Amino acid sequence: MYELKTQETENSVIEFIEMVASPKKREDAYRLLDIFTEATGYKAKMWGSSIIGFGSYHYKYQSGHEGDAPLVGFSPRKSKISLYFATGDEKREALLKNFGKHTTGKACVYINKVADIDENV
Numbered sequence: 784m785y786e787l788k789t790q791e792t793e794n795s796v797i798e799f800i801e802m803v804a805s806p807k808k809r810e811d812a813y814r815l816l817d818i819f820t821e822a823t824g825y826k827a828k829m830w831g832s833s834i835i836g837f838g839s840y841h842y843k844y845q846s847g848h849e850g851d852a853p854l855v856g857f858s859p860r861k862s863k864i865s866l867y868f869a870t871g872d873e874k875r876e877a878l879l880k881n882f883g884k885h886t887t888g889k890a891c892v893y894i895n896k897v898a899d900i901d902e903n904v
Contacts, residue, residue: 789852791839794829803859811897812859815866818902823855834858834867863893878904 796816803809816827816835825837836853843849855868867890868875879885879892883900886893894900 789831789834791836791851791853792829792831794832796827796829796835799829799833799835800859804861807896808859808864811864812857814897814902815857815859815864819855819857825854828853830856833860834865836867863895864897866892866894868892 800809800812800816803812812835819825819835819837820827823837827835827837830836830853834853834856835858836856838854839851840854841849841851853867855866857867858865863886879887881901882892882904884894885900
């Protein structure tokens with residue numbers, strides 16, 4: 784049976800951020816921690832080994848696969864910072880037009896640094 788890798792853990796968010804090698808990425812991670820905490824009202828939790836998530840929801844696909852995931856989150860990865868929030872609706876696309884320098888994947892928005900984006904968006 785398939786076991787989800789991205790599950791909520793009891794690991795420390797602060798200890799994870801402190802282990803980020805790049806001082807600038809660490810600084811950006813703390814800024815994003817503040818932004819996401821203020822915007823969501825949720826306490827940050829570690830999901831898997833590298834995602835800082837806020838809130839949670841339960842999903843179930845038609846295939847029967849189901850699990851829990853953070854409502855929103857981020858991960859300060861080596862190459863880019865991954866942002867996780869709602870996928871593919873018109874409101875998201877409209878907001879991203881004014882977001883600043885970013886790229887998108889299927890479910891992620893990638894930024895190089897917080898200074899590249901409009902934090903208010």
